Structures are given as structure tokens and as C-alpha cells.
Amino acid sequence: MAEKNVMFNDAxxxxxxxxxxxxxxxxxxxxxxxxYQKGMELSKLCHDKLKxxxxxxxxxxKDGKEVPAEIEGEGNAQ
Amino acid sequence: MATDPYLSVAALTKYIKKKFDADPHLRDVYVKGExxxxxxxxxxxxxxxxxxxxxxxxxxxFSARAKSMKFRPESGMTVLIRGDISVYEASGQYQxxxxxxxxxxxxxxxxxxxxxxxxxxxxxxxxADHKQxxxxxxxxxxVITAQTGAAVRDIITTLKRRYPLAQIVLFPTLVxxxxxxxxxVQSIQQANRTDSDVLIVGRGGGSIEDLWAxxxxxxxxxxxxxxxxxxxxxxxxxxxxxxxxxADLRAATPTAAAExxxxxxxxxxxxxxxxxxxxxxxxxxDLEQRRIRLTQLQNSYPMAYPDxxxxxxxxxxxxxxxxxxxxxxxxxxxxxxxxxxxSRQLDNRNPSDRIRQAERDLxxxxxxxxxxxxxxxxxxxxxxxxAIRTLDALSPLKIMDRGYAIPFKHGEVVKSxxxxxxxxxxxxxxxxGEVKTVIEAIDSKEKERD
Numbered sequence: 001m002a003e004k005n006v007m008f009n010d011a012x013x014x015x016x017x018x019x020x021x022x023x024x025x026x027x028x029x030x031x032x033x034x035x036y037q038k039g040m041e042l043s044k045l046c047h048d049k050l051k052x053x054x055x056x057x058x059x060x061x062k063d064g065k066e067v068p069a070e071i072e073g074e075g076n077a078q
Numbered sequence: 079m080a081t082d083p084y085l086s087v088a089a090l091t092k093y094i095k096k097k098f099d100a101d102p103h104l105r106d107v108y109v110k111g112e113x114x115x116x117x118x119x120x121x122x123x124x125x126x127x128x129x130x131x132x133x134x135x136x137x138x139x140f141s142a143r144a145k146s147m148k149f150r151p152e153s154g155m156t157v158l159i160r161g162d163i164s165v166y167e168a169s170g171q172y173q174x175x176x177x178x179x180x181x182x183x184x185x186x187x188x189x190x191x192x193x194x195x196x197x198x199x200x201x202x203x204x205x206a207d208h209k210q211x212x213x214x215x216x217x218x219x220x221v222i223t224a225q226t227g228a229a230v231r232d233i234i235t236t237l238k239r240r241y242p243l244a245q246i247v248l249f250p251t252l253v254x255x256x257x258x259x260x261x262x263v264q265s266i267q268q269a270n271r272t273d274s275d276v277l278i279v280g281r282g283g284g285s286i287e288d289l290w291a292x293x294x295x296x297x298x299x300x301x302x303x304x305x306x307x308x309x310x311x312x313x314x315x316x317x318x319x320x321x322x323x324x325a326d327l328r329a330a331t332p333t334a335a336a337e338x339x340x341x342x343x344x345x346x347x348x349x350x351x352x353x354x355x356x357x358x359x360x361x362x363x364d365l366e367q368r369r370i371r372l373t374q375l376q377n378s379y380p381m382a383y384p385d386x387x388x389x390x391x392x393x394x395x396x397x398x399x400x401x402x403x404x405x406x407x408x409x410x411x412x413x414x415x416x417x418x419x420x421s422r423q424l425d426n427r428n429p430s431d432r433i434r435q436a437e438r439d440l441x442x443x444x445x446x447x448x449x450x451x452x453x454x455x456x457x458x459x460x461x462x463x464x465a466i467r468t469l470d471a472l473s474p475l476k477i478m479d480r481g482y483a484i485p486f487k488h489g490e491v492v493k494s495x496x497x498x499x500x501x502x503x504x505x506x507x508x509x510x511g512e513v514k515t516v517i518e519a520i521d522s523k524e525k526e527r528d
Contacts, residue, residue: 008243009215012350019353022360029368036361043354050347053242057234059225060249060268 095165104163137174216275225250229282236336258291280311292319311335478509
């Protein structure tokens with residue numbers, strides 16, 4: 001889970017960097033195509049992650065153990 | 079007046095109001111009572127009833143005053159009010175117009191709050207340079223609040239709705255009453271030992287007493303010492319706690335804290351799609367630019383008429399070849415002319431006459447040489463003949479003919495007696511042979527003369 005999110009963070013940053021590079025417009029063609037392809041992959045990755053994302057909710061016990069949590073009234077709050 | 083002894087309600091009310099307003103005791107009153115029927119109007123004015131066990135009176139606090147209140151008045155609270163009494167003519171009611179309101183019994187709390195705030199502020203605990211910035215995409219959000227209640231529900235619901243990528247870790251914490259301070263501090267410290275990216279510390283609204291743990295120094299220190307950014311979400315807008323001052327970010331409500339903690343998935347999706355579109359647009363534009371440039375280049379003069387590139391060179395080569403041929407012919411012709419001229423000059427200086435003259439000179443010299451050599455030969459021949467004659471006349475053989483002998487000792491001619499000793503053998507050459515003799519006596523002519 002943590003690793004997936006690190007990847008989202010990285011993916012977003014890379015995507016933004018690629019867009020910035022392409023916007024500067026002085027990238028050689030081959031590199032631009034590679035960047036574009038990479039950008040599309042990253043965009044899809046981010047998109048899929050956001051679409052399919054699921055929260056994992058845990059409760060930290062006093063002894064430092066994590067246990068899955070159920071919150072009273074969760075779901076009908078607000 | 080005499081015809082109409084009746085006063086209008088308004089006039090009488092105005093009179094009564096004047097009486098109230100003129101009374102110095104009513105102009106500045108301090109009154110203590112319990113709040114009930116608290117209504118906060120949209121304008122911000124607060125209408126309420128102040129009561130105790132024996133009496134009640136209507137009261138109002140206008141928004142200008144209400145805004146500066148540090149707490150949220152709720153029914154059932156006992157409050158200390160300073161204000162004045164006047165009459166609201168429209169309803170004929172006298173009212174307490176509150177200028178300030180303080181919860182009763184927590185005056186000490188306020189003092190402690192202000193003192194702690196002042197102390198921490200002087201220490202720089204609230205300084206902006208201590209504030210940590212929040213991560214853009216937290217992967218783990220720690221929630222420090224009570225395990226039950228509206229706050230935790232609001233936070234978790236909002237986190238899940240906005241950004242389901244994040245893991246939520248709940249630290250069940252006592253947030254009010256006995257042991258709350260210790261529990262909050264422990265949870266913050268415990269959360270700091272995890273790899274959480276952001277901490278939400280908070281609780282739902284409540285009375286100022288309920289929130290008090292968040293005004294304690296230990297909690298403030300724990301928040302300050304946290305290496306993980308903390309969003310405080312304590313109570314409501316009206317109640318600011320010390321924790322809110324120390325936290326890296328303050329949220330008005332638990333829901334707002336969750337919204338600050340994580341980005342919105344929907345907005346992120348839009349941003350991802352936006353980035354994708356930007357990228358696509360730039361790529362398309364870029365390719366179009368390159369295509370245009372390529373077309374331009376293809377249509378450019380050198381590319382369109384490549385033969386014109388080397389045409390000038392061909393012309394130059396041809397001109398050069400012509401010039402070369404012309405020059406060569408000229409050079410050959412010039413060389414021929416020069417050769418002819420030199421040959422003529424050479425002929426003019428022909429050495430054959432000189433050779434013939436030299437041959438004549440040589441012949442003359444040769445004749446003279448022959449003549450001279452012949453003379454020399456004759457001369458030398460005469461000399462030789464004369465010498466032979468003289469030599470013949472002087473020959474010892476001729477002398478020995480006349481009886482002379484020549485003495486030899488060991489092959490040498492003996493010319494003096496000094497060369498001889500008694501007993502030496504001598505050989506005497508005579509005209510017709512040799513004899514061997516022995517010396518028997520030596521008579522020296524010089525001795526005779528002595």
C-alpha cells in the first residue's frame with residue numbers, strides 16, 4: 001500500500017516534469033516522443049490508481065500493533 | 079392634554095425607557111446567570127434568556143461584541159455578563175444588553191490559557207519557521223482523536239471520500255476529561271514512531287472545558303516536537319486552543335482538517351487528465367511545427383533545385399580548363415621560340431674555328447717539341463760517349479795492367495797502414511787473379527819521418 005502511494009506521488013511529479021519539459025518545446029523529437037509515451041503511461045497509472053484506490057483503515061493499539069478498524073456509524077455519517 | 083388624558087403606548091414606553099436609561103445603576107451592571115434559549119441570529123446577534131432559579135430576563139448581545147467572544151454560548155452555561163439594562167420599545171420588554179460575557183468558573187482557565195499562550199509565544203513555539211509543510215500526496219494519515227464520536231467519523235468519511243489512496247491509521251485517544259492530556263501526548267508520540275505523513279489531532283466541538291486538554295502545555299509541546307506535520311482540528315471556529323496555535327496547520331472543523339490533509343481525488347483526476355491533455359496538445363503542436371519546418375526545408379531553394387548548387391562549380395571548372403589549355407599552348411609556343419633563339423645564338427658562337435686554330439697551334443708546338451727532344455738526345459749521346467772514354471781511361475784494370483795490385487781486407491779496400499795489424503790476412507787483386515798474404519811487418523811513412 002505504502003509503495004503504491006509512493007509511486008503515485010512519484011508518478012505525479014514525473015508527469016508534471018514531463019509536461020513542463022514538453023511545454024518548453026526544445027526537446028529533440030525522439031526524446032519528446034519517449035517523454036510523451038512515458039507521460040501517457042504515468043497519466044494512466046495515476047488515473048487508474050485514483051479510480052481504483054481503496055482506503056485501508058487501521059487502528060493503532062497501545063502496544064503499537066495495527067488492527068483493522070470499524071468505525072461506529074461509519075458510512076451514514078454526514 | 080386636558081381633552082385627552084390618555085398617553086399613547088409609545089409615549090409611555092418612551093418615558094419608561096428614559097427612566098431606565100437615566101438610572102446609573104442600570105447603565106453598567108454585572109450580572110451572573112444561566113443561559114437558556116440561546117439563539118444566534120444570521121446577523122451574528124445573540125439572543126438569549128439569562129436566568130437563575132428565581133428569575134429570568136431577556137438579553138441580547140450584538141454581533142460587534144459577540145465576535146470578540148472566546149467561547150460559544152450554549153444553553154445551560156453559567157455566565158458572567160457585564161452590560162446595561164434598557165427597554166426594547168417595540169415589545170415593551172426590558173432587556174439586558176450584554177457588552178461582554180465570560181463563562182463562570184473558568185476564569186482561572188482563561189488566565190492560565192493567556193499565560194501559557196504568552197509564555198509559548200515568547201519561546202517562539204508558534205513561530206512560522208517551526209511550521210512544517212504538508213506532503214502533497216500523503217500515503218499514511220494518522221488520526222488522533224476519540225474512537226467514537228462525530229469527529230472521527232467526519233475525518234474518516236472525508237479522507238475516504240476525497241483520497242482513498244491514503245491509509246488511515248487511527249490512534250484511539252482520550253480527548254477530554256481525566257487523563258486526556260497524557261493520552262493525547264502519548265498518541266502524538268506513538269504516531270511519530272510510525273511512518274505517517276501527516277497527523278490530524280482533534281475532536282468535535284464542545285464546551286471550553288471539554289476542549290481544555292488542548293490548552294495544556296504538555297500537548298502543546300508534543301505537537302511542537304512532532305516531526306510529522308500536524309493539523310489541529312479542535313472544536314469550532316469560535317474556540318481557538320493553544321494546540322491550534324502550535325499546530326502546523328489549523329482547521330476549523332474535523333472535516334476541514336481531513337480536507338486539508340489530503341488532496342481531492344476528483345481534482346487530482348482532473349489534473350491528471352489536464353496534464354495528459356496539455357501533453358497531447360504540446361506533442362501535436364510540436365509535431366506540426368516540425369512537419370511545417372520539414373516542408374519549409376524541402377521547399378527551400380537548395381533542396382528544390384539541387385543542380386543549381388553545383389552549377390557555378392561546373393562553370394568555374396570549364397573556365398579553368400579553357401584557361402589551362404590556352405596557357406599550355408602559349409607556354410609551348412613561347413618555349414619553342416626561345417629554343418630557336420638560343421640555338422641561333424649557340425650557332426653564332428660555334429667553337430670549330432677555335433678548335434682548328436688550336437689544332438694548328440698544337441701541331442706547331444709538337445714539331446718544336448720533337449726538334450728540341452732530338453737536340454737533347456744528341457747532346458746527351460755526345461756527353462755519354464765522352465764519359466765512357468774517360469771512364470775507360472780511368473779503369474783500375476788498366477792500372478793493374480801496369481802492375482798495380484789492390485789490397486782487400488775482409489772485402490774492403492785497404493788505403494792506409496792504419497787499417498792493418500800484424501798477422502792480418504790480405505787478399506791482393508791483380509790483373510789476372512788474387513793472392514792471399516799475411517802481414518809480416520808494417521812500416522808507416524809518418525814513423526819514418528819521426
